[in-house]
Amino acid sequence: MRAFTLVELLVALALGMIVAFAAFAAFRVAGKCMVTAHNFSRENRVIAQGYFSTMNEADFWFAEDDPYDPSGQIQRRSYDSAGNPVPVGTDYSYGQPFAEVDLTDEFWNFNVADQRTWSRQGEYKTTSFYWAVGSYAQLGCIDHPDPTGECAWMHVVQDRLYASLGWSGYIDYLPSPWTLGYYLGRQTYTPGANPAVPLRTWAGVDPDPLLQTYNSFGELITNEQFGRPMYAFPEDFFRTAMNAYPHFQTSYHAPEKALGRSGVHLFDITTAFAPRPGWTADGAPAQYVRASKGTIVGRDIPRFGMVGEWPALASGMTASLPHVSVGPAGWPELTVRVLRTSDVQVTGRTKATIVVTNPTSGSTHKISFLPIGSTLRGARQQRQWTHWGAALMDY
Amino acid sequence: MSTACSPAARRGALLIIVTGLATLLLALSLAFLATMRSDGDRTREIVRDTQARIMLNAAISYVLETSRIGWGDSETQGWNDIRNHAVGPIPLNRNPEAGSLTQPSNAVWAASPSSWPAPGTAMRTAMAVWTRPPVAVRAGSRNPIRIGPGLPIQDDVDETRILLAGLHGDVGSYRSVSEVWRAGSYDRPDPEAVVDPRISAAAAAQFVAGDQRPRAGTAGRSWFRVYRETAADHNGDRDPYYDVINLNGGRGIDANGADRPYPPNASVFVVTCGAGATLGFRRWTEVVAAGAQQSFLNQQTYFDQLRGTEIILWYRIEWSPQAGDYGPMGRRKAYPRPNHSYFPIWNQISAMPSQAGSILWTQRLDREPPAW
Numbered sequence: 001m002r003a004f005t006l007v008e009l010l011v012a013l014a015l016g017m018i019v020a021f022a023a024f025a026a027f028r029v030a031g032k033c034m035v036t037a038h039n040f041s042r043e044n045r046v047i048a049q050g051y052f053s054t055m056n057e058a059d060f061w062f063a064e065d066d067p068y069d070p071s072g073q074i075q076r077r078s079y080d081s082a083g084n085p086v087p088v089g090t091d092y093s094y095g096q097p098f099a100e101v102d103l104t105d106e107f108w109n110f111n112v113a114d115q116r117t118w119s120r121q122g123e124y125k126t127t128s129f130y131w132a133v134g135s136y137a138q139l140g141c142i143d144h145p146d147p148t149g150e151c152a153w154m155h156v157v158q159d160r161l162y163a164s165l166g167w168s169g170y171i172d173y174l175p176s177p178w179t180l181g182y183y184l185g186r187q188t189y190t191p192g193a194n195p196a197v198p199l200r201t202w203a204g205v206d207p208d209p210l211l212q213t214y215n216s217f218g219e220l221i222t223n224e225q226f227g228r229p230m231y232a233f234p235e236d237f238f239r240t241a242m243n244a245y246p247h248f249q250t251s252y253h254a255p256e257k258a259l260g261r262s263g264v265h266l267f268d269i270t271t272a273f274a275p276r277p278g279w280t281a282d283g284a285p286a287q288y289v290r291a292s293k294g295t296i297v298g299r300d301i302p303r304f305g306m307v308g309e310w311p312a313l314a315s316g317m318t319a320s321l322p323h324v325s326v327g328p329a330g331w332p333e334l335t336v337r338v339l340r341t342s343d344v345q346v347t348g349r350t351k352a353t354i355v356v357t358n359p360t361s362g363s364t365h366k367i368s369f370l371p372i373g374s375t376l377r378g379a380r381q382q383r384q385w386t387h388w389g390a391a392l393m394d395y
Numbered sequence: 396m397s398t399a400c401s402p403a404a405r406r407g408a409l410l411i412i413v414t415g416l417a418t419l420l421l422a423l424s425l426a427f428l429a430t431m432r433s434d435g436d437r438t439r440e441i442v443r444d445t446q447a448r449i450m451l452n453a454a455i456s457y458v459l460e461t462s463r464i465g466w467g468d469s470e471t472q473g474w475n476d477i478r479n480h481a482v483g484p485i486p487l488n489r490n491p492e493a494g495s496l497t498q499p500s501n502a503v504w505a506a507s508p509s510s511w512p513a514p515g516t517a518m519r520t521a522m523a524v525w526t527r528p529p530v531a532v533r534a535g536s537r538n539p540i541r542i543g544p545g546l547p548i549q550d551d552v553d554e555t556r557i558l559l560a561g562l563h564g565d566v567g568s569y570r571s572v573s574e575v576w577r578a579g580s581y582d583r584p585d586p587e588a589v590v591d592p593r594i595s596a597a598a599a600a601q602f603v604a605g606d607q608r609p610r611a612g613t614a615g616r617s618w619f620r621v622y623r624e625t626a627a628d629h630n631g632d633r634d635p636y637y638d639v640i641n642l643n644g645g646r647g648i649d650a651n652g653a654d655r656p657y658p659p660n661a662s663v664f665v666v667t668c669g670a671g672a673t674l675g676f677r678r679w680t681e682v683v684a685a686g687a688q689q690s691f692l693n694q695q696t697y698f699d700q701l702r703g704t705e706i707i708l709w710y711r712i713e714w715s716p717q718a719g720d721y722g723p724m725g726r727r728k729a730y731p732r733p734n735h736s737y738f739p740i741w742n743q744i745s746a747m748p749s750q751a752g753s754i755l756w757t758q759r760l761d762r763e764p765p766a767w
Contacts, residue, residue, distance in 0.1 A: 048438075048440070060761070375756045377758070378756045
């Protein structure tokens, strides 16, 4: 009789079970692989979306100024200390980086052929002044025999830049060595220009004109720090959305990195472009860089408290793209942030951060990089294209 | 009625089971491969975009450097000559006044006015990493041992002599950058040649020429083009669409003391950044004119296919003679505090000005420009 014995049947069942379990385990592993692969794939898709969003922002500056939406163009005006719009360029107003400027004015002449815009690498000629700041300081009229001639040009340019474009625009526009020459002051300070400071002139009034000097704002620029005189930025200037490096003790050695556009004769500071409302990170209100030559709005920071100031400002300085969701609920969540800063090392640095949080796996990936893109002047020109609305910006 | 399955039926059932399993595995594998391929495509797109943006950096470096060098034996003086603002580059030893300021007869492009770098022309370069660049050197190893009486060890931050570096040889206590490097490398004052030119004349030639063969995997990936705008390209007449500001104009005092209009701004460029294998040729006619058909299998359709898969970005930039300046540490005299806790050589190097000018602004174009 042909039939299976019980033993044969049991053996066959056992073998079958082994095969079935092996197959099941294999399919389970394969299934997990697929799920993992799809998870990674979704994350990659989201990261790619973040990358292109970031690059788009680096090139076109929508976070600072929306050419298609008037409500996103609030940085095209100037403001007073109460936050009310005032005519662009008003003295002691708060300039903004997309405000109008009159290029036909000779003081806006940044023509490539105008040698006043070039660097001169001379040394400041004052025996007690051991910072060598280049001949821009001479253009800045320190001890200059002709305070009303060419030497005044740089100061006027900077006054107008600052009043019109604000701190961030000012830094972004200027060739590297100018700022120092600016704060070192004019030879003749205009009496009455700022009633908050004493009226002084360089010649004749200072008890020791070699050691006590006055900056462009009429303030004393000799500042005892680290046991020696230091030529510091005016405090108001210094406290304006700036970040002192943690190594503050060595800050007075701050070198510039004057390679190409890099390098401003600044003093261990960082300043950032403020995004427009709706693009601010973490839901923080937009933190506009609102400082004039005389005052700062909402910056009740103790003297030399710059290190602690930056964290409070940072979240309001970082543009977070508001509409970057690319998938349904449950997909990886994308956050893209863009921060534009200038500091002693680099003018116009853009830092991008992409954060992807996967609710399925619970993992978070954070990628930071420094994209190359348009500078402020390039972005201003873009807004004057006809198909971008032909804004009146550099006329 | 028999309850046992026939052998044929058993084989059939087994076949169905095996086929089902195989189909499931195949489906899973295909889905996996499709996902991987999709991810790969997406990643490649990002890589290409990044490569194109790196080309912007390369093109800017090219514009900066060629404002001063690369046009023969003599150094030039900028895209607008800094001596009289004439349209350059004009060699240092040539009179920039010769000819008109718009068409100087001593400009490096004067002999062939319709070729690069004349305004209105473009250059093209396909990027690849050379096996060995010209005059390749490698850094000498550092020696922390005091090497002679009276000489400090090279890592001694108290070495004040290297604080005195400068670039221009001004009257005073300035030294050249090469002296700074020597000061930091007593054991080997100069870098070593990768191919020692002292061995033979042939080696010397190899040292100078480098090895231009592209390293594996670096060719056919990216390129850039630079178009030098004419004065009409930036006179504010909105033609092309990005010409919204008159970048010419202005007046100045010439060498004879006369007040006269500046020559046109010849320092604005359209930079085209490409990631792909077209080697930067804009059209097939350019390929033919350059005799480079073999690079594209002698087929225009192949060239067109390559072009279709490329990422191309357009930017405008403006060059300026503004060279930056030294930082406080770079120009001042010996520092009075000997025990400061940072490295002076770093300050020196980081305080170097750019000897090739700077880029005033960069602007991304959202539409293809008419000329590139």
